[in-house]
Amino acid sequence: MDYFDYRENELWAEEIRVSDLARQFGTPLYVYSARTLRRHVNVFDEALAGLDHLTCFSVKANGNIHILRLLGSMGSGVDIVSGGELFRAIMAGIPPAKIVYSGVGKQDHEIREALAANILMFNVESVAELERISQIATEMGAVARISLRINPDVDPKTHPYISTGLKKNKFGLDMLEATGAYLMAKKLPAVSPIGMDCHIGSQLTQIDPFVETLEKLLAFIDRLKTSGIDIRYLDLGGGLGITYDEETPPQPADLGRVVAEAVRERGLTVILEPGRAIAGNAGILVTKVLYTKKTRAKNFIIVDAAMNDLVRPSLYGAYHHIGEVAPKKRKKLKVDVVGPICESSDFLAQDRLLPEVASGELLAIFSAGAYGFAMSSQYNARPRAAEVIVDAEQITLARRRETYGDLVALEG
Numbered sequence: 245m246d247y248f249d250y251r252e253n254e255l256w257a258e259e260i261r262v263s264d265l266a267r268q269f270g271t272p273l274y275v276y277s278a279r280t281l282r283r284h285v286n287v288f289d290e291a292l293a294g295l296d297h298l299t300c301f302s303v304k305a306n307g308n309i310h311i312l313r314l315l316g317s318m319g320s321g322v323d324i325v326s327g328g329e330l331f332r333a334i335m336a337g338i339p340p341a342k343i344v345y346s347g348v349g350k351q352d353h354e355i356r357e358a359l360a361a362n363i364l365m366f367n368v369e370s371v372a373e374l375e376r377i378s379q380i381a382t383e384m385g386a387v388a389r390i391s392l393r394i395n396p397d398v399d400p401k402t403h404p405y406i407s408t409g410l411k412k413n414k415f416g417l418d419m420l421e422a423t424g425a426y427l428m429a430k431k432l433p434a435v436s437p438i439g440m441d442c443h444i445g446s447q448l449t450q451i452d453p454f455v456e457t458l459e460k461l462l463a464f465i466d467r468l469k470t471s472g473i474d475i476r477y478l479d480l481g482g483g484l485g486i487t488y489d490e491e492t493p494p495q496p497a498d499l500g501r502v503v504a505e506a507v508r509e510r511g512l513t514v515i516l517e518p519g520r521a522i523a524g525n526a527g528i529l530v531t532k533v534l535y536t537k538k539t540r541a542k543n544f545i546i547v548d549a550a551m552n553d554l555v556r557p558s559l560y561g562a563y564h565h566i567g568e569v570a571p572k573k574r575k576k577l578k579v580d581v582v583g584p585i586c587e588s589s590d591f592l593a594q595d596r597l598l599p600e601v602a603s604g605e606l607l608a609i610f611s612a613g614a615y616g617f618a619m620s621s622q623y624n625a626r627p628r629a630a631e632v633i634v635d636a637e638q639i640t641l642a643r644r645r646e647t648y649g650d651l652v653a654l655e656g
């Protein structure tokens with residue numbers, strides 16, 4: 245559910261015409277809907293109502309500080325994976341007591357920064373990392389609250405590049421290793437093992453992998469209790485999918501129902517780390533048609549957005565719905581929508597049935613609010629797009645368009 249819709253034969257972002265935004269800010273342009281973001285946060289809160297819970301938005305999905313501020317103002321915490329994301333979160337006013345820190349390669353300075361900020365906890369991904377955190381916390385006279393990230397070896401049934409909970413993946417510890425690590429952590433004076441964490445993958449469209457994971461984790465929590473380890477936080481990570489095309493992913497409420505009883509019985513606080521489910525359908529990428537081109541083999545629509553702006557189609561073969569900003573009745577053609585970058589993988593859609601658009605027209609690429617701008621680059625010396633947030637009739641320029649000067653600013 246989002247607040248981009250067609251009225252008066254035009255695409256609107258809440259109360260603003262998308263064509264007006266393109267005129268004012270140029271293209272390519274990321275447009276986010278504040279009302280959609282708020283709605284998604286509320287859906288998670290409602291799904292976990294009655295349970296002790298914390299929603300920690302995954303900053304990697306969309307780290308714009310205006311967006312983090314909006315989510316923070318609703319009580320959300322964040323899941324971070326780097327010192328840079330910690331910096332963004334703190335800048336956006338997220339309370340450190342609502343920050344959890346995941347990732348397999350935390351560096352010493354990042355661990356120090358997180359301890360100095362006194363974040364809620366580290367999601368520890370290896371024994372070596374546990375030892376490092378313990379050592380740094382000892383040096384700093386601090387106590388690090390930790391969860392161990394469990395790799396439950398569950399197939400999330402998603403794209404292989406974004407599955408994280410299989411034993412061949414680099415993430416987390418298996419339960420045997422984790423048992424030893426919990427016992428070790430219990431003895432370390434500068435470490436307090438209070439949680440269990442997992443994140444099995446992204447864009448999950450079925451509930452079963454969550455259920456299977458939850459069952460494994462709960463049984464593990466119960467076993468640890470007999471060894472004197474009292475787990476108080478259960479972090480189930482992110483991963484709920486969204487509808488890009490025709491997927492019907494489980495809703496936060498489905499997840500809520502699955503966890504409620506077990507969590508209440510054990511007095512656990514549930515943490516979720518959604519990224520895509522909050523931001524994905526809250527953003528579109530607006531692009532202008534530069535040229536149309538017919539070859540003997542294919543029809544191309546060449547637009548001013550490219551794989552440097554939205555890499556998901558090139559990287560994962562991901563589907564993003566594309567629609568006209570001002571639809572007109574006309575013949576449809578099977579086309580590839582491509583950008584100006586000199587790579588054949590620079591496409592936003594392939595073999596897509598779209599109206600025969602003309603140069604100068606605007607297209608909207610939907611479901612681009614998560615892993616869109618966040619994964620953008622300056623490849624081919626293309627300044628990054630601007631980002632705007634629409635909140636009813638109000639427009640905020642959340643990031644100005646980069647300039648040619650920005651391209652070389654760090655090169656002395």
Ligand SMILES: Cc1ncc(COP(=O)(O)O)c(C=O)c1O
Nearest residue numbers: 302346446482483517518519520
């Ligand atoms: C540790 C962790 N938490 C949360 C997320 C957010 O995932 P999603 O955007 O699928 O909800 C990710 C990314 O997949 C992740 O790696």
Ligand SMILES: N[C@@H](CCCC[NH3+])C(=O)O
Nearest residue numbers: 304406446447556614615
């Ligand atoms: N970047 C991925 C999701 C990976 C999530 C990170 N663990 C995507 O666009 O779908």
